[in-house]
Amino acid sequence: MSEKKVISGSDAVAQAVKLCKPKVLPMYPITPSTLIPEKLSEFIANGEMDAQLIHVESEHSAISALYGAYAAGVRTFTATASQGLALMHEIIPIVAGSRMPAVMVVANRALSGPLNIWNDHSDAMSERDQGWIQLYCEDVQEAFDTTIMAYKIAEKNNVLLPVMVCIDGFSLTHVYEPVIIEDQNKVDLFLPEYKPRHYLDPKNPKTFGAFAQPNTYFEFKEAEQEAMKEALKEIQNVHKEFATTFGREYGGGLIELINMQDAEYALVTVGGTTGTARMVLEELRKEGKKAGIIRIKSVRPFPKEEIIKATKKIKNLGVIDRHISIGSEGPLFTEIKATLKEENTKVAGFIAGLGGRDISREMIKKAFEIIEKGEEGVWLK
Amino acid sequence: MAILGLEEKEFFASGHRSCAGCGEALAIRHILKAAGEDTIIVMATGCMEVVSTPYPETAWELPWVHCAFENAAAVASGVKTALQTKGNTTTNVIAIGGDGAMFDIGFGSISGAVERGHKILYISTDNEAYQNTGIQRSGATFPFAATTTSPSGKVIPGKSQPKKPLPFIIAAHGAKYVATANVANLFDLKNKVQKALVTEGPSYISVFVPCIPGWKIDSSSTIDVSKMALETCAYPIYEIENGVLKLNHTPTEKKPIENYLKMQGRFKHITPEINAKIQQYVDERWKYLTESNGKKMFDTLF
Structure with a gap:
């Protein structure tokens, strides 16, 4: 049964993530996204969620471990903000270029210089050229809904691109609003189990992350651009399906x-x-x-x-x-x-x-x- | 060609683009043989990644993944954890990187991963410089070696610092199995890999691997230089098992370091004065190791 609760944006995201059943959660704390891993840690500690946290020593390792987990063929999740996203920067295009359907929530926060922990979009906007779908949310319910939609969009075979769900730091992450938390069975029907076509398997050895020279690199980028065009359609399709299933919609999704x-x-x-x-x-x-x-x-x-x-x-x-x-x-x-x-x-x-x-x-x-x-x-x- | 006691099956296909005589390629080939087919390799950016995976070709007959330079340990922790969530606790996960990837830029990544206790074998193929980018100095570069960023100048004679003791640092994290190995002794390397893979928790091996262009040696001399590293104690091989240090090779007659230095172009600027300093450096480290032999050096945590 779905239920309506007054919860924070971070809590709503954590609830949505739990419903999406990612298996590996590499997490590193940073304000203002850190309430998300805190909540997920509680779920795992209480046996409410069947997943493993990796307490990485930096955001760079968070996105790297996420890459490794996707290469091994499981659904993952991480969240970050600001400097954390900037530290991930090196790996951000590699996740997209490797066509890993990751989902990451970015609690938008200003980049330092001088240090500032409050909301603007400089962190995510600075990553906009790196092959990640970026979906921005206006309220807490939308953050919940978009997190669920994000997995479905990312995992579409004609897309296979990672998604950043962008929510304003503090003014969404720390704001309490009434949210409808959907029923697990309903979410399972909307978002089936993740079944990757390619993953690290000793019975069927494959090479991931090969070195591309000028004769092939160009085509990899072209393929990402094509996938983004597909994403334009799939965001709308998934959004439509979401609206039909759950009764909420946000424009056409775009x-x-x-x-x-x-x-x-x-x-x-x-x-x-x-x-x-x-x-x-x-x-x-x-x-x-x-x-x-x-x-x-x-x-x-x-x-x-x-x-x-x-x-x-x-x-x-x-x-x-x-x-x-x-x-x-x-x-x-x-x-x-x-x-x-x-x-x-x-x-x-x-x-x-x-x-x-x-x-x-x-x-x-x-x-x-x-x-x-x-x-x-x-x-x- | 089958060598008695070594696996015949190959997992690192010939035809890759490493230099003739490459110590690292030799080490990789035998690490894979020792690990066997139920193994996933995570590799840092470096020569081996470049020479073995020019898309769409690959030399890897095991599942292999590369992401970036400094994060092989973090990627491996993601792979290992994902396998666990699928109920697979038996597949070996080995993270391999050069000395730059493990001693320097990936130091935080390996430290974090070891601290978390994942059952992963970390291997640094140590050729003592950033050879792939053109022989730049790393934290693992041998003292006084000339590299392109620690050249032998009129004032500064090569690298000014000692070698970073990464095996000891990893052992100090509480890892139950840490070792150094040398491509001159492939049986020893094989045994160490196999021992590491059955260790509880994290394990680590540094492997001495000569670099033909980086060390300015002849492609036929890889094994001779490697043997001389053992005979002069320039690169002693040992294990730290459950915190106890055990030397694996003690030369019957320790040869002067000059014998090792004169084989390599990277030491051609070494004067008798500097030679004496290097001899002192090697002697001090060797004395420390022999005195520590058989002793409990570190507490283990895993």
Whole structure:
């Protein structure tokens, strides 16, 4: 039986992970993702979960042990944040390049320099080119649901790419909300046992992680790019199946459109910022403003076609980035502009919320005003 | 060719691209023979990975996995744990890396994995430098050896530091079986691998493996240099079993270190003064080992 409980984002993720039955959990503590392995440790210690934790000595070894466990053919899980993800960086593209359908929750936190433990998207956004699907969540239920969907998407034979489920540090990991925890049997039907086609087996020896020279490396990357195109379809398919099975949905799985039917201008958001933007939008709508929101759930693969379609009638668009590609601009701003290069939409870029700076209603209101007027974007601080 | 007492079956296919006379390839071949077919090999980035797996070819007739340079031990802990969750407690898991991979960049990874107590055999094929990237100095480089980053200059005569005592460090973690071996004695290497594989918990072996281009030796001299390392005590072979040290080779007449140094281009700059310093270094270590022979050196934890 499913049950409704008021739990934290971290707890919700741990509950979802338990339902997905990964066998090996290499874990290393870091704020603010560490409540997830703590909860999973409790499940294992109490015999509620049949899995083995590996208490690795670093995040680098966490992702490495995860790689080893996938090579040996079992489903795994790990979680990290910020510096932890940065320390994993070297292995991040190897997991994707080796086509391992791993799932990792990233509790988004600013990267150091100076040290900061609060939320922004600089950790995950800095990994966006490395072959991982990136799905961002807005609330605790979505974090729970996306974790379950992530395994199914990753393990699709035409995808076989790892997934980062990105949840805002503190403002999702440590926030308590009512969550429907689904029934194990129902999840088992949705997500069958993991059965890899290739794994380390002395009875059928295979080589994993071979050395590719210029005559073959290129094709490996091309195959990953093709798999990402497949992922665009499979994210939607899995999302549809999830919606049918469990009765909840988040746009089509790629982007969520809020009041976009008649909108003349719109704001693009990612993650928890959307919640505040929804409230501002409600006020604007009451004032008769034709504003809307496009929430991007899937940052990788980047849903270009869906964004073009959603902005066909939009004159002015704004993008909030919680990360800055220093020396350039917000990366989502860059990508949205590139996506809309053939369209007549004017795009404004906003940098906000770096290092956990609150993104207030006033800031979002200001962003909407700038977008409406078709002016240049600013740093909201 | 079958050698009495060694497995005939090969798991490291010929045709790989290692140098003629490569000590590491020889060690790998016999490590695999000793381990047998119910074995998974996890390998760090290095010469062996490059020469044996140019996609789509492979020299490995055992399941083999490579991820990166510093994480063979961590990857192996993932492999081992995954096997356990499948109810497989018998397949051998061996993590192999060069000295750079194990003594230096993978030191944290191996230390963490040994501390966790996984039943994994870690092997460092020790050729005393980052040979794959072009002979750079590592923590395992022999003192005063010339490498491309510790060249013999007018002021500094090669590597200035002693060799990092990784086998002792691993033994100090509480591992029940730690050993050093040498490709000049393949029976000894075989026995050590087999002993390590039946040890409870983690085990570790350093294997002395000459590098033809790195040491600037002739491809026909691998075994001669290896034998001389034993006869001069430049690379003593021993076991630390349940914390007790046992020397496995004591030369009847310990030869002067000069005999070992003069065989190799990496020591061609050695003056009589430096030779005396190296002799002192070797003598001190040998004295320590002979005095420790048969004694309990470390507590075991696993």
